[in-house]
Amino acid sequence: xxxxxxxxxxxxxxxxxxxxxxxxxxxxxxxxxxxxxxxxxxxxxxxxxxxxxxxxxxxxxxxxxxxxxxxxxxxxxxxxxxxxxxxxxxxxxxxxxxxxxxxxxxxxxxxxxxxxxxxxxxxxxxxxxxxxxxxxxxxxxxxxxxxxxxxxxxxxxxxxxxxxxxxxxxxxxxxxxxxxxxxxxxxxxxxxxxxxxxxxxxxxxxxxxxxxxxxxxxxxxxxxxxxxxxxxxxxxxxxxxxxxxxxxxxxxxxxxxxxxxxxxxxxxxxxxxxxxxxxxxxxxxxxxxxxxxxxxxxxxxxxxxxxxxxxxxxxxxxxxxxxxxxxxxxxxxxxxxxxxxxxxxxxxxxxxxxxxxxxxxxxxxxxxxxxxxxxxxxxxxxxxxxxxxxxxxxxxxxxxxxxxxxxxxxxxxxxxxxxxxxxxxxxxxxxxxxxxxxxxxxxxxxxx
Amino acid sequence: xxxxxxxxxxxxxxxxxxxxxxxxxxxxxxxxxxxxxxxxxxxxxxxxxxxxxxxxxxxxxxxxxxxxxxxxxxxxxxxxxxxxxxxxxxxxxxxxxxxxxxxxxxxxxxxxxxxxxxxxxxxxxxxxxxxxxxxxxxxxxxxxxxxxxxxxxxxxxxxxxxxxxxxxxxxxxxxxxxxxxxxxxxxxxxxxxxxxxxxxxxxxxxxxxxxxxxxxxxxxxxxxxxxxxxxxxxxxxxxxxxxxxxxxxxxxxxxxxxxxxxxxxxxxxxxxxxxxxxxxxxxxxxxxxxxxxxxxxxxxxxxxxxxxxxxxxxxxxxxxxxxxxxxxxxxxxxxxxxxxxxxxxxxx
Numbered sequence: 001x002x003x004x005x006x007x008x009x010x011x012x013x014x015x016x017x018x019x020x021x022x023x024x025x026x027x028x029x030x031x032x033x034x035x036x037x038x039x040x041x042x043x044x045x046x047x048x049x050x051x052x053x054x055x056x057x058x059x060x061x062x063x064x065x066x067x068x069x070x071x072x073x074x075x076x077x078x079x080x081x082x083x084x085x086x087x088x089x090x091x092x093x094x095x096x097x098x099x100x101x102x103x104x105x106x107x108x109x110x111x112x113x114x115x116x117x118x119x120x121x122x123x124x125x126x127x128x129x130x131x132x133x134x135x136x137x138x139x140x141x142x143x144x145x146x147x148x149x150x151x152x153x154x155x156x157x158x159x160x161x162x163x164x165x166x167x168x169x170x171x172x173x174x175x176x177x178x179x180x181x182x183x184x185x186x187x188x189x190x191x192x193x194x195x196x197x198x199x200x201x202x203x204x205x206x207x208x209x210x211x212x213x214x215x216x217x218x219x220x221x222x223x224x225x226x227x228x229x230x231x232x233x234x235x236x237x238x239x240x241x242x243x244x245x246x247x248x249x250x251x252x253x254x255x256x257x258x259x260x261x262x263x264x265x266x267x268x269x270x271x272x273x274x275x276x277x278x279x280x281x282x283x284x285x286x287x288x289x290x291x292x293x294x295x296x297x298x299x300x301x302x303x304x305x306x307x308x309x310x311x312x313x314x315x316x317x318x319x320x321x322x323x324x325x326x327x328x329x330x331x332x333x334x335x336x337x338x339x340x341x342x343x344x345x346x347x348x349x350x351x352x353x354x355x356x357x358x359x360x361x362x363x364x365x366x367x368x369x370x371x372x373x374x375x376x377x378x379x380x381x382x383x384x385x386x387x388x389x390x391x392x393x394x395x396x397x398x399x400x401x402x403x404x405x406x407x408x409x410x411x412x413x414x415x416x417x418x419x420x421x422x423x424x425x426x427x428x429x430x431x432x433x434x435x436x437x438x439x440x441x442x443x444x445x446x447x448x
Numbered sequence: 449x450x451x452x453x454x455x456x457x458x459x460x461x462x463x464x465x466x467x468x469x470x471x472x473x474x475x476x477x478x479x480x481x482x483x484x485x486x487x488x489x490x491x492x493x494x495x496x497x498x499x500x501x502x503x504x505x506x507x508x509x510x511x512x513x514x515x516x517x518x519x520x521x522x523x524x525x526x527x528x529x530x531x532x533x534x535x536x537x538x539x540x541x542x543x544x545x546x547x548x549x550x551x552x553x554x555x556x557x558x559x560x561x562x563x564x565x566x567x568x569x570x571x572x573x574x575x576x577x578x579x580x581x582x583x584x585x586x587x588x589x590x591x592x593x594x595x596x597x598x599x600x601x602x603x604x605x606x607x608x609x610x611x612x613x614x615x616x617x618x619x620x621x622x623x624x625x626x627x628x629x630x631x632x633x634x635x636x637x638x639x640x641x642x643x644x645x646x647x648x649x650x651x652x653x654x655x656x657x658x659x660x661x662x663x664x665x666x667x668x669x670x671x672x673x674x675x676x677x678x679x680x681x682x683x684x685x686x687x688x689x690x691x692x693x694x695x696x697x698x699x700x701x702x703x704x705x706x707x708x709x710x711x712x713x714x715x716x717x718x719x720x721x722x723x724x725x726x727x728x729x730x731x732x733x734x735x736x737x738x739x740x741x742x743x744x745x746x747x748x749x750x751x752x753x754x755x756x757x758x759x760x761x762x763x764x765x766x767x768x769x770x771x772x773x774x775x776x777x778x779x780x781x782x783x784x785x786x787x788x789x790x791x792x793x794x795x796x
Contacts, residue, residue: 013785018459173459245785255786329452340453360452363459372465373516373563378679378733379463386785391733392777410784418457425463426563432455 011250015238016383016419018173018336020212024296025176027304029184032320034081034106038311039091039347040066041101045140046147047073052102058085063116063287066102069135075148075350076138077102078287080309082110094314094332094339094346101347104311118285122195130199137281138288138350143167143178143242143271144333146351149278152270153199155263161200162266165251166193166207166275168216169235169242172334175354177292180305181276182209182216186223189272191279193230200268205230207272208247210237239336240417244269246385258413273353288350297331297356299323308348315344318357327360335363336418372426380420380430386413390420390430397433402440411437465562468677468728469522475668476529476723482660486651487537487589488596490604497541499528501548509557517562527551530723531570533659534716534763535577536588538601538615542608543581547573567770568727571763578763587615588631588657631657633715633759636706645709662718669722678726681735685742686721686749687712693750705754717749720762730770737773737780744776745769 043049050067054060060079067077083106091101125133134150141147155161166189170178182189193205209217211234221232235241235250245256247269254265262269277288289310296303301322308317314330331338332352348355380390389409396405405411411434420430484492506524509515517523531551535544551573559565578585589601603612632643647653651661672678694711712718725731725745732741745765752761 016461018461249785257786258784260786327450327452329454329458331456331458333456335456335458337456338458339456340458342451342453344451356458358458360450363454372521373561375465375468375563375728376731376733377468377728378735378738379676381734381782384782387782387787388784389734389781392781409781413784413786416456422457422459423461423463425461425465425468427460427464429455431457435455 011236012238012241012246012385013387014383014419015240015246015385016423017237018239018422020237021174021296022176022179022212024174024294024303024305025179025213027176027180029180029292029305029307031112032306032308032312032317034110034309035312035316036106037086037313038080038083038104038106038309039101039313040077040080040104040311041091041093041099041347041349042067042077043099044077044146044349044351045075046145047071047075047151049100050074050077052088054085054102056085056087059083060085060104061115062110062112063114063289065287066104069138069148072135073148073151075140075150076136076287077310078116078138078289079104080289080311081106082115083107091347092343092345094341094343094349094352096342114284114286114289116287119283120285122283127199130195133282133285134195134278137278137286139274139277139281140288140350141271142273142277142291142350142353144337144351144353145271149270149274153196155200155268159263160266161203161263161268163252163268164193164196164200164203164205165244165247165262165267165269166205166272167242167244167247167269168207168209168213168220168272169247170213171210171237171239171242172336172338172354173239174296174356175294175334176296177294177305177353178272179213179216181273181292182213183219185276185280186220188276188279189220190223190230191283192270192275192277193279195278195282196268196270196275197229202229203268206251207232208235208241208251209233210235210241212237239419240385243385243415243417245415258410291350291352293348293352294354295321295357296354297323297358298362299328299357299359310350311347313344314341314346314348314355317348317355318344321357323357324359329358329360329363331356331358336422337416371428374426374428377425379423379425383419383423385417385419386410386415388414390424390434393437394420394428394430394433397430397437402437405434405437406441411441414438463676466521469526471672471675471677472526472723473522473529475672476526476533479533479660479665479668479719480529482651482664483533483537486591486658486660487601488593489599490596490601491537493541493600493604494535494537494539494544495529495532498532498535498544498548499525501545502528502531502552505549505552505557509552509561515557515561516564521562523556523562524552527555527569527573530719531573533719534570534574536585536657538587538589538603539577540581540584540606540612541604542606543577543584546580547577549573550576563729565729566773567767568724568730571724571767571770574763575767584612586634587612589615589619590655590657591651592655631715631759632710633753636710636714637753637759642706642710643714645707645713648710648713658714659716659719662713665718665722669726678722679731679738681738682726682731682742683718683721685739686725686746687717689743689746690717690750691746693747697750697754711750711753715753715760716762720749720766721745724762725766725769730773732773732776732780734777734780734782736782737776740776740780741769741773744772
């Protein structure tokens with residue numbers, strides 16, 4: 001197997017091929033109805049929480065701003081449905097902690113039509129105005145990064161970007177939302193690409209799509225002029241191809257050095273869903289109030305790609321897709337990097353690309369999770385895309401020698417793709433230990 | 449309603465330690481069968497007794513506690529089968545039991561069990577009996593003796609703590625003329641007689657004191673490598689470096705040194721390269737380290753064979769390689785992504 005991989009000449013080194021389970025790939029995007037109440041947390045993304053601009057008891061229209069950005073690295077939020085602001089109070093989130101949230105009681109007659117928009121002429125705007133327009137939409141990195149998109153678009157002048165890398169890989173198993181967006185909303189993506197290119201100094205754009213989605217590549221290619229500055233490249237299907245560094249390596253042959261940003265090698269990565277939202281919302285001056293989410297997993301009776309209003313309580317969605325009310329495991333995101341949800345009352349927020357629901361024992365039976373000592377098989381080293389030595393890191397973590405992990409074995413380069421834990425035949429919770437180690441190190445840095 | 453929470457990743461590859469070990473055992477079975485076909489009842493008894501001794505020792509130390517692993521993880525079974533394959537088929541069974549016990553006790557249990565040992569347990573056991581019973585371990589018998597399924601090689605059944613019967617006398621009194629109990633390596637070293645490399649590779653032509661066919665071992669190892677349970681780089685490095693050094697020596701003085709094919713297929717080089725050197729626990733975990741480690745073992749094997757007092761050097765070469773593993777790992781850490789940035793464009 002190893003020899004075959006070597007001969008095949010895959011793009012970035014190492015990586016893994018987990019079973020794909022992309023059963024929802026052919027299911028068109030369909031709308032999810034409104035829940036009775038929608039919960040919009042003020043803090044959904046990297047940066048400062050937004051400041052509410054509505055009062056309790058106020059009537060809001062679908063698309064109307066609920067909260068404004070507080071500073072540059074911050075994103076506003078908009079009313080996902082017409083209704084009345086019932087409360088602004090603490091509410092549980094998927095991660096566990098309770099955060100301030102605007103709770104909108106949806107009018108029974110609220111339609112899916114957007115009732116608040118300010119159409120604008122983008123071509124008349126200069127760069128600063130355009131970035132402000134991006135910020136007004138409230139779009140954040142939809143691939144899971146949840147970094148405010150407008151802030152990411154302000155690239156320091158001393159680093160010229162020569163390539164906009166459009167990430168259409170969707171390398172996580174089960175997830176097909178980006179796939180459907182590429183098939184159904186290719187024009188929106190290209191509109192978003194055009195806006196981003198203007199802000200980045202008109203670099204060429206390469207749309208990288210894993211070769212398991214030929215229909216997505218074809219849908220976008222059909223709209224592209226021959227010999228233009230925007231091209232589509234299919235890349236090998238391999239996890240974690242969708243990580244920015246890996247896609248840059250595959251498409252451009254460049255490696256982003258440790259502790260550097262991708263623009264330092266002249267590349268800028270943006271996810272297709274993010275670009276499609278920019279392209280669809282910005283000309284109309286709309287806010288980001290819904291996104292496409294793949295709902296799948298063994299416990300889901302009606303899996304699919306749903307257009308979900310932001311703030312929909314998870315419990316409502318589970319009822320709608322026919323997930324049973326017994327023992328389940330719910331994951332926001334993909335099975336490799338996604339986050340298990342502790343509270344079913346948590347609202348669905350901007351960073352959620354998939355919702356996977358499994359019966360309690362389906363993912364990995366308890367017997368499989370029994371942990372052995374490391375037998376030094378080297379599978380983790382063979383698959384770590386960052387060229388780390390997870391085996392050694394794991395042994396150090398078990399002894400709580402967190403300092404050497406960072407200093408001698410480059411723990412900081414780990415972006416927690418989970419590949420090492422996935423392959424480990426001894427079931428050592430490697431990436432889980434690394435997360436703890438990073439947290440401890442961050443804590444001691446702060447203390448120092 | 450219960451909500452289960454786990455830390456990502458939420459899915460696992462299918463491979464587990466037990467599955468890997470079980471596959472190694474499967475792949476060893478044809479080799480063991482070939483060994484029994486070559487040597488008959490004595491070989492079968494040796495395989496059973498040595499493996500049973502390993503399992504008994506494993507059970508004892510697991511019961512004493514503070515050991516990782518369990519009896520069902522197949523690791524002690526692998527140790528037992530491999531150890532038996534490296535012993536002469538007529539090795540007294542009680543000595544085989546001692547070897548098996550020592551392999552687990554000194555090779556594995558004192559380090560804390562599976563995953564913690566520094567040296568290949570099977571080779572620790574063999575090294576122990578090599579020192580303790582040098583005559584018995586140097587006494588080989590020819591393969592494919594007539595009547596090998598009907599009677600034991602007399603030394604097999606030596607009563608515990610008693611010297612075995614004289615195998616040479618038994619051989620002289622026996623059935624076939626012109627056979628020798630010396631291994632091809634010993635015959636080359638002490639008598640200057642070279643065996644045919646093809647006969648060594650297949651090991652089906654009779655009356656040579658040889659182990660299971662290197663060809664069969666390579667096939668079984670190839671199965672494991674294809675499943676991803678064995679790293680092909682280690683046997684490649686061991687055999688490649690041994691062949692390279694042997695070629696150089698052969699080119700320098702072809703009268704004195706054997707040809708590289710003889711070096712590859714005689715003795716335990718293939719078995720050691722494919723099944724012993726590749727023991728995951730005691731070999732380097734880094735890809736570069738595997739090449740270094742394999743090359744070290746191959747070179748040491750040839751040096752010990754050519755200039756040591758013993759005809760065979762694979763065992764000590766691997767044990768030295770095991771000892772060097774922590775150092776090799778230290779100097780062979782994988783290259784970090786983006787550490788040496790080449791500003792080379794892949795496409796215009």
